[in-house]
Amino acid sequence: MQIINFTRIPSISFSPGHNPHVLLQPARKTSSLMCNHTSFLDDKEQTQNWNGLKFVRSKKLLKDLSTWDIGGPCNYFVEVFDQTQLVSAIRYCNEHSIWYIVIGKGSNCLFDDFGFNGCVILNRIVFLERKERGIYRVGSGFRFNTLGMQCSCEGFTGFEFASGIPGTVGGATYMNAGANGQETADVIDSVDIVTIEGKLQILNRNDLNFGYRSSTFQDMKDLAAIVAVTFQLQESASARRKQQEYLERRRMTQPLGDRTAGSVFQNPSGLGVAAAELIEKAGLKGFRVGGAMVSKVHANFFVNVGGSTSQDMLNLINLVKEKVDQKFSVLLKEEVLYFHPCCNQLSSNRDK
Numbered sequence: 001m002q003i004i005n006f007t008r009i010p011s012i013s014f015s016p017g018h019n020p021h022v023l024l025q026p027a028r029k030t031s032s033l034m035c036n037h038t039s040f041l042d043d044k045e046q047t048q049n050w051n052g053l054k055f056v057r058s059k060k061l062l063k064d065l066s067t068w069d070i071g072g073p074c075n076y077f078v079e080v081f082d083q084t085q086l087v088s089a090i091r092y093c094n095e096h097s098i099w100y101i102v103i104g105k106g107s108n109c110l111f112d113d114f115g116f117n118g119c120v121i122l123n124r125i126v127f128l129e130r131k132e133r134g135i136y137r138v139g140s141g142f143r144f145n146t147l148g149m150q151c152s153c154e155g156f157t158g159f160e161f162a163s164g165i166p167g168t169v170g171g172a173t174y175m176n177a178g179a180n181g182q183e184t185a186d187v188i189d190s191v192d193i194v195t196i197e198g199k200l201q202i203l204n205r206n207d208l209n210f211g212y213r214s215s216t217f218q219d220m221k222d223l224a225a226i227v228a229v230t231f232q233l234q235e236s237a238s239a240r241r242k243q244q245e246y247l248e249r250r251r252m253t254q255p256l257g258d259r260t261a262g263s264v265f266q267n268p269s270g271l272g273v274a275a276a277e278l279i280e281k282a283g284l285k286g287f288r289v290g291g292a293m294v295s296k297v298h299a300n301f302f303v304n305v306g307g308s309t310s311q312d313m314l315n316l317i318n319l320v321k322e323k324v325d326q327k328f329s330v331l332l333k334e335e336v337l338y339f340h341p342c343c344n345q346l347s348s349n350r351d352k
C-alpha cells in the first residue's frame, strides 16, 4: 500500500496543465480506476470521535455538500468550527494517512457519483471582526454573499459583486471569485493559512499572486486550508446602490433558483466574447445529457434538472467544449473543479 505523508488534495481543474485526459474521458470505466465506492467504503463504525471531533464514516453524501447536488459518499466527513478543530482534523488525516479536501459551500465543485476516497473537511469557521474603519478580518467559512451585503451596507466598496455568489470567503479567496469588473484579490490585505504540518502562517498581499479565477493557493504545495482573510476596503457612498444593481442584474440573467455551480467555463481571454455567448451561438441553450442541461437562462450555467450523474455533467461539459471548438475554434477552459474519487491514483499521475 502506498504510504502518503502529505495528504491534502488540491482540487483538480480541467485545464490542460492538470491532466485533462484522466479526467475527461467521456466513457470512463470505473473498473479501470481500481476504485469504486464499494471498495473504498468499509463497514467501520458510523462515527469516530477524536479530540472532540466527530468523523462520520462512509455515510455523508457529497451531493449534500454541493450546489450541483451531485456526488456519492465520502469515506470520512468532519465539520470544523474553529482553527483548533481544523488543525486537529488535519492532524488526524496525517496520522492516519488519509487524503483530505477542505470545502466551503461546494458551489464550484463537481463531485463524483463514486464519492471520495478520503476525508472531506467542511469549513464552518464563521466570524467577522472589524479591526479598523474599512478593515475586516473574516473567518474563511463566512458566507461571501453576506460579507458583500454587509460591507456595502456599511458604506464600503470592493464587495458589491459578491451578492448572489453562494460560496464562502475561503472558497472565494482560493478561486479569486469575481464579477462586474471586481475580484476578491482587489481588497485582500492578508490571509491566514494552516499548512499541511498544522502550522499557522500569515501571508501578506505582496506575497500572493492572483489572476482570473486563479490564486497562489491553487499551486501551494504546503497549504492545508485558508483560515481567515483580512480585507481593506475604501469608503464609497454608492456602494449599496451598486450592490443592489448587480444583484438585480444577476436575478434577471442567471438561473439562481436552479442547481448549478455558476459559470462552468472561464471567459476566453482576449476575444471580447463571453463563454455564454459562444455556447448560445452554437445553439446549445437547453441542450441536455441525461439529467444535465445547459441553462435556457444563461448558457454558461449547467443545471442538474433532476438526477444528473457526475458522468452526465462531465459528458455535457465535454460535448459543449467540442461543439464550441468545432464552430468557433475556441477551446473553452473549465472554471468548475472536478474531484476524482480516487485521489491517490490521480495525484500520482499529476506528479509524473
Ligand SMILES: Cc1cc2nc3c(=O)[nH]c(=O)nc-3n(C[C@H](O)[C@H](O)[C@H](O)COP(=O)(O)OP(=O)(O)OC[C@H]3O[C@@H](n4cnc5c(N)ncnc54)[C@H](O)[C@@H]3O)c2cc1C
Binding pocket: 010, 011, 067, 101, 102, 103, 104, 105, 106, 107, 108, 109, 123, 140, 141, 144, 164, 165, 166, 167, 168, 169, 170, 171, 172, 173, 174, 175, 176, 177, 178, 179, 224, 225, 226, 227, 255, 256, 260, 261, 262, 263, 337
Ligand atoms: C449561482 C452561482 C453564482 C456564482 N457566481 C459566481 C460569480 O459571479 N463569480 C465567481 O467567481 N464565482 C461564482 N460562482 C462560483 C462559486 O460560488 C465561487 O467560486 C465561490 O467562491 C466558491 O466558494 P465555495 O465556498 O463554495 O468553495 P468550494 O466550491 O467549496 O471550493 C472551491 C475550491 O476552493 C477550495 N477551498 C474552499 N474553501 C477553502 C479553504 N478554507 N481553504 C482552502 N481551500 C478552500 C476547495 O478545496 C476547492 O478547491 C457562482 C456559483 C453559483 C452556484
